[in-house]
Amino acid sequence: MNESFEARVTKDSLVFSAAHFITFNGNVCERLHGHNWRLDVTVAGALDDNFYVFDFIALRDACLKLVGKLDHQVLLPQRHQTIAVATSDDGKEVTAKFEDRRWVFPAEDCCILPVENTTAELIARWIGHRLITDCDMQSRAELQELRVSVEENFGQWATVRLSLRPA
16 A cells, blocks of 8 residues: 655744745846735655654744744845845845845845745745754655745745655
8 A cells, every 4th residue: 555644734824924026037127015925834754653744733833933034024035146135234224236226124124035036936945945954854764745835925826845855
């Protein structure tokens, strides 16, 4: 018998409000705008000694921690090719520049993410990698995959599937 199990967490508390802007088609830059983002996380694998894939409470708490980091922030890309993001010398302001446009934000209102663009796809990937580390998922031989979905607008989801096993 071939069985597959998943533990999934998606709750009303796994929502964050955040602003962002992205670039696309090379030189098009959106206006700054916000979303009420929602998170849905699934861990797939075999059952452990307790007969579950992953502890729901531990997964929920790790997700809540990340949602709290992103909530009420301006999400900015650290690795963008044409958006330059810099923190002022005194650490109080963050400036983002794209071509002739410039935005200045209080540093406490910004979350600079190690991503190339603040798309829902790359935010999902960042969350996934953080969950793998924060929950020590790679040390668990029975776990096979982490799936992270981020809804940036009602009915608009981006999903990343991250293998927890070496290729």
